[in-house]
Amino acid sequence: xxxxxPGLAGARDTVPMLVGAAPFGLIFGALATSSHLTxxxxxAMSLLVFAGSSQFIAVGLFAAGTALPVLWLTTLVVNLxxxxxxxxxxxxxxxxxxRWRLPLAFWLTDETFAVVEHRxxxxxxAGGAAYxxxxxxxxxxxxxxxxxxxxxxGQGIPGIAGWGLDFAMLATFTAIVAPxxxxxxxxxxxxxxxxxxxxxxxLPYQGxxxxxxxxxxxxxxxxxxxxxxxx
Amino acid sequence: xxxxxxxxxxxxxxxxxxxxxxVLGRRWVFPSWLARALHYVPVAxxxxxxxxxxxxxxxxxALSWQNPYLVGSVCAGALAWYSGRTLPALLAxxxxxxxxxxxx
Numbered sequence: 001x002x003x004x005x006p007g008l009a010g011a012r013d014t015v016p017m018l019v020g021a022a023p024f025g026l027i028f029g030a031l032a033t034s035s036h037l038t039x040x041x042x043x044a045m046s047l048l049v050f051a052g053s054s055q056f057i058a059v060g061l062f063a064a065g066t067a068l069p070v071l072w073l074t075t076l077v078v079n080l081x082x083x084x085x086x087x088x089x090x091x092x093x094x095x096x097x098x099r100w101r102l103p104l105a106f107w108l109t110d111e112t113f114a115v116v117e118h119r120x121x122x123x124x125x126a127g128g129a130a131y132x133x134x135x136x137x138x139x140x141x142x143x144x145x146x147x148x149x150x151x152x153x154g155q156g157i158p159g160i161a162g163w164g165l166d167f168a169m170l171a172t173f174t175a176i177v178a179p180x181x182x183x184x185x186x187x188x189x190x191x192x193x194x195x196x197x198x199x200x201x202x203l204p205y206q207g208x209x210x211x212x213x214x215x216x217x218x219x220x221x222x223x224x225x226x227x228x229x230x231x
Numbered sequence: 232x233x234x235x236x237x238x239x240x241x242x243x244x245x246x247x248x249x250x251x252x253x254v255l256g257r258r259w260v261f262p263s264w265l266a267r268a269l270h271y272v273p274v275a276x277x278x279x280x281x282x283x284x285x286x287x288x289x290x291x292x293a294l295s296w297q298n299p300y301l302v303g304s305v306c307a308g309a310l311a312w313y314s315g316r317t318l319p320a321l322l323a324x325x326x327x328x329x330x331x332x333x334x335x
Contacts, residue, residue, distance in 0.1 A: 016317040048242035075241045086252040088269040105250035170284045171307040171324045175317045177277040178308035186274045193275040194282030201283040216275030221268045
């Protein structure tokens with residue numbers, strides 16, 4: 001651990017996430033170019049937006065001819081969980097200059113959040129910003145590479161969307177969250193969030209995801225408070 | 232619809248959301264209850280993402296051993312829990328998922 005630089009450590013700890021995101025980049029590149037986007041537009045979306053789920057939804061909305069304000073509103077709502085990530089990481093980043101905080105915010109994905117939050121919480125003293133940057137650049141490079149590969153090969157492979165490649169992300173997120181369920185409040189937060197998300201899965205704009213997340217957070221906090229009172 | 236305009240707008244919105252709190256820097260200190268709440272963000276959001284994907288991959292609930300998404304993700308989670316190593320857990324779950332999907 002101590003023998004390599006924080007930036008490389010951040011990239012290395014992100015490798016499992018790269019594996020999980022790769023198929024999504026591939027499918028995105030393939031779907032977008034076989035739908036309504038040119039290769040340049042497809043790549044630009046990965047380069048500038050860099051948010052997998054909203055990129056997929058946008059491709060669907062382009063195909064449906066949705067009006068711009070609706071597309072933007074959808075982007076806003078689908079990506080709202082990133083505001084929670086932004087708030088969660090602020091206490092660690094508060095003293096860093098804006099020229100670090102702004103680019104790191106641009107690269108703040110689910111995956112980098114999970115890796116970086118875990119590392120910072122377990123008490124990284126120095127090199128936190130470099131660690132975060134390493135994780136970010138690994139995810140960004142990976143996403144661009146697989147989008148590009150999807151653009152190049154995707155149209156030649158019909159039915160790639162039906163291969164079950166979406167399992168990669170599910171497995172990655174499950175493998176990250178499972179080891180974190182070691183305290184009672186965390187376990188309860190996960191169970192409540194999961195149950196509410198399942199119950200509300202049909203809500204539009206991933207509304208169920210936000211409501212379920214808030215329910216889980218409230219549960220964890222409530223039990224956390226009780227535990228502290230008892231202690 | 233102007234696709235380029237759409238992309239630029241999406242990019243700006245996404246950046247604004249991600250930067251929302253991080254741009255504040257030292258200008259804002261969280262009240263302690265909020266700091267405590269944020270402690271549960273990773274577990275809550277990831278669980279909310281994962282559970283519907285595993286239990287209802289096609290939209291309707293499939294609580295069955297024949298659901299490769301459910302069995303595969305349980306395998307990934309259990310292995311990661313016991314070993315504490317993510318990548319081997321993932322690769323094992325990929326193999327199991329593929330086997331269930333193509334041979335079951």
